[in-house]
Amino acid sequence: MTVSPPPLPANRRRIGSDGAGVIFSLSAYGLWGVLPLYFVLLAPSGPWEVVAWRVLLSLVFCALLLTVARGWGRFLAVLRSPRLALTMGVAGLLIYVNWQTFLAAALTEHVIEASLGYFINPIMTVLLAVLVLHERLRPLQWTAIGLALLAVVVIVVGYGAVPWYALILSISFGVYGLVKKKTGADVDAVSGLALETLWLVPVAAVQLAIVASTTGVTMGTAGPLHTVLLLSAGVVTAVPLLLFAAGARRVSLTTVGLLQFIAPILQFVIGAAVLHEPMPLERWIGFAIVWLALAVLTADQVRHARRPRPPVPLA
Template sequence: MTDAAASHRTTAHSTYRTGLVFGGLSYALWGALPLYFLLLAPSGAFEIVAWRVLFSLVFCALIITVTRTWTVLGRALRQRRLVWTMGLAGVFIFINWQTYVIAATTGHVVEAALGYFINPIVTVLLGVFVLRENLRRLQWVAIVVSCVAVVVLAVGYGSLPWISLILAFSFGLYGLIKKRVGPSVDAVTGLTLETAWLAPVAVVQLVVVSGLSGITFGTVSPWHTASLLAAGIITAVPLLLFAAAARRLPLTVLGLIQFVAPVLQFLVGVVILNEAMPFERWVGFGLVWVALIILMVDMVASGRSPRRSIREVA
C-alpha cells in the first residue's frame, strides 16, 4: 500500500468515526429531550413551543452573524419557491414539536417514542404514495407487520395511538420536503426560514397563553428562565450535528443509528417516568421492532456501497 493510499484510508476512517460521534450525539440529545421539557415546569406545552420557535430563530441569527453567512440566507430568500417550501416544512415541524412537547409534559413519552419507531415505516409509505417508488417484498412484509402492531396498540390504548401517528407522519412529511429541497439549503438556513415563518404563530400563541394562564418566562427562577432561553440551542445543535454526520456517514449507517433517539425516549418513559406498559403494549412494540429489523435487513441487503452513499449525502 502506498503512502498516499494509506493516508487516504486513514482520513476516511477518521471521517467515519467523526460522523459516528456527531450522529450519536445528535440522536442522544433528541432522546433526552423529554427530561429537558419536564425541567421546564410549570411552563405549559404551548408556551414552551412558542419560546422554542422564537429562541431558535434568535440562535440561528447569531450563528449566521458569527459565520458571516447572511449572503447565503439572502440568496435563499430570493428563491420564492424555496421560501414557500420551507414555510410548508415549518408547518409540519411545528405540528411535530407541539405534539411531542404535549406528550412529554403529560405522561406520554412512551407513545412519543413509538412515533419515532414507526417513522421509518411511514417514510417507506410516503415513498410509495408520493414518490411512486416500488417496494421490495421485505418492505411490504415490514409494513404489514407494523399495521398489525398499530391494531394491537390500539386495543392496548383503547384507541388509536394518535400521538405516535401524528409524530410519525408529521416528521415523515417534514423529511420528505427536506429531501425534495436537497442540498439547495443548509441546516442553519433551513431552520432560519422555518422558524421565521413560525415566529408570528409563536407570538400569537404566547398572547393566548398570557390571557389564559399567564406567561411563566422570567417569573419562576433564574434557572427556569435560563432553561427556556436555552430552547434555541437545544433545538439547533442536534440538527447541526445531524447535518455534519450526514455528510460523513453512509446512509445505511445513518439509518441504523437513528434508533438511538426513540430507544432513549422509551427508556426515559419506562424506567425514569414509570409509564405503564401493559402486555398489549409490549406485544405492539415488539411487532414494531420486528418490522424495523426486517426493514434494516432489507436496507443492508440491498443498500448502496458506503462510498456511493457518502458522495450522495455530501
C-alpha cells in the same frame, strides 16, 4: 512523462469523514433521546408557551450562527428564491406540528407513545417513498410495513385507544424529512432552520399572546433555574438539528438508518424507567411487533447496501 500516484480508495478517503459523521449523528440522536427530561423540568410552563419560546429563541440562535459564520449571504439567496422560501415555509409548518405534538406528549405523560412514533418513523419514510416518490419496494420492506400496521391495530384494539401522538409524530417528521431531502442540495442547515423558524414567528407571537391572556407567561416567574432552562430552548432545539445535518452529509443512509433508533430507545427507557408510565401487556405486544418490523427493515437495508454494484464501463 511523470505518472501521478493512484488516488486513495474511497473507503480510505472517507474514514475521517465517516468517523466524524457517526459522532455528529450519535450526538444528535442522543440529545433527542433525552429531550423528554428537559421538557419535564420546564414545568409549570405548558406546551404552547414552550413551543413559542422554542421558535423565537431558535431564530435568535440561528441569527447568531449566521453572523459568526458569515452566512447571511446564503440565507438571503434562499430567501430571494420563491420556490425555496415557500418550501421552507412548508417544512416549518411540519416541524411546528412535530414540536407541538412532542411537547404535548412529554408534558402529559405520553413519552412512551412519543417513542413509538419515532420507532415507526423509518417505516413511515419507506411508505412515503412509495406514495410520493413512486419507488418500488422490496419484499422485506413490504413485510416491515405490514408488521407496523399490525402493531398499530394491536395497540388500538388491545389498549383501547388510538396512538395519536405516535401517528402524528411519525407522519409529520417523515414528511418533513421528505421536504428537506428535496431541498438539501440548495439550502444549508443553518439557513434552512432560520427560514423555517422565521415563518413560524407570527404563530409563536399569537401563542404567547393567548398564553399571556389566559394562564400567564411563566418566563422569569418560576425561579432563576427555570428561567435559564427556558432561555436555553433555542439552543436545545437548534443544536441537535445542526448536528444531524452535519452527520447525515458524512455517513451513508444505512448508517443513519441504524443510528436513528437511539433516540426512541432512550425515550422509551425514560418513559418506562424514569417517569414510570404504564406498560400493559397490550403495549408490550404492540412494541414487540414494531421492533420485529424494524429488525426486518434494517436487515433488508444492510443486505441491500452490501450487495455488489455492477462495474462502471470504461470509456
